[in-house]
Amino acid sequence: MKGFLTAAVASLAVSQVSGHYIFQQLTTGGTKHPVWKYIRQNTNYNSPVTDLSSNDLRCNEGGASGRNTETIEVRAGDSFTFTLDTPVYHQGPVSVYLSKAPGSAADYDGSGPWFKIKDWGPTFGGGGAQWTLSGSYTANLPVCIPNGEYLLRIQNIGIHNPYPAALPQFYISCAQIRVTGGGNTNPSPTALIPGAFKATDPGYTANIYNNFNSYIVPGPSVFSCGSNGGGIEAPPASTTLATSTRPATQPTNAPAPGCTNPVAKWGQCGGNGFSGSTCCAAGSTCNAINQYYSQCV
Template sequence: MKGLPTILAVTAALTSTTYAHWTYDRIIVNGQIIGEPWQYVRRHSNGNNFLSDVTSADMRCNIDGLLSGANTSTYPVNAGDKLGFTIKDTFGHPGPQQVYISKAPADVKDYDGSGDWAKIYTLSDCRTKDCGTGDGIVKWATYRAQTFNFALPRELPAGEYLLRAEGIAIHAAQKSRGAQFYVACAQIKVEGSGTGMPGPTIKFPGSYTSNSTGILIPQIWSQITNYTSPGPKLWPEGTEEAHVLDGKVKQSD
């Protein structure tokens, strides 16, 4: 039928785009996927869709994520543990993966995320021999990831925290508000004797702008030869950006 190829092409494009979207629904602790979906991650109402307005409070824990704390369990961990998130669907767009942490003033179930956030992890461009970087174009260590792990700083003081995963898709970021943000928050209770002071810190919203470095890209993503992620320096001081995906997990018993 005339027009059928066009319909099929559109359907395929939509399916591909949807498949590339993601959210975070479970945490990983020391290589073990923990609990059921949304048991320790605040459920939001945005599905696997993205955010684009960096001035919105939804940037903290996604749409309605600030309302679901009371219905979310808090998981006990130790400072120094290896934590992580599972990605529902697939991290299917170019861009970095970041993790922020914010201490609750009391019970994290009641915390609205309006306090200070320190960045503890960034997974960005791939720099191994297998990346095919001979042409100088950025290749992404995050691409097609379905889980990722990172270290919870040993210096982190005991207390209850929001642990915020942030994926940024930059395939349309050459235009204002073109960057796509995928966000969710887990609730954790940290045990340990850490006495560090997380920082530098930022606020959500307030610190990201539509033209911040790493959010507005001056040229099409497939041609960039370097990339700087948005946000503050990683904490603790001296922490380096990751360029190799650590996605090793085992399923819960």
């Protein structure tokens, strides 16, 4: 029995890891730094946060402290890149935030005000919406922000499963940076996290499969000055796109005959390049979210 439980726990952990993604690597000054060197490592594998009242919305589960994370110096106006272990495949916006630490970024829990510096939202046309799905996201720091240490936060909100039947999923990471060469502008608007995202936000409750022809990214509006540009960036031609049309459903309400490794609910069960089990545990169905990802729901 002990061996069976151990195997079951290991199987669940593998399912969690294979089913989602995490922003785990930072690039600055043209150097792609080692995984987790400047990004706080989360403790929930790559599972999402769904509780709008949770402090985990700041820097993910396990990200309240950065004492085991180094802080990298970045000049105001310079570019940075967040890279994931697996490209984003859940349709929904990607946003970047900053919060200035009162002292050391490593000691900062993110409880102060946050301001947004970038949104990647949908573009509409051809009867549907197109989202930027990528393995990395690049933006610039605003040139006018004050010098000091900051938490640099990136999030993807997966709205692929319509609310309220399923809650939007927040995929979050925070890097620790020390800004130099900045200005003296106090960014605005700002918001606290939790608190920046509400269950009544149209960008939170949006159903991407039903009459979806406009979208407001949740959170405060983008602050911009100089080279960071701000605003919503349209998907570049070289980026993989996902169109918000209702996906086909694979009829697997119960494990298929001969299936010895059914995927737990919410785990990945298909998609281009996926080599794992394609049948779901009893009570869930393998649903094709897009060509890159199918999930047991």
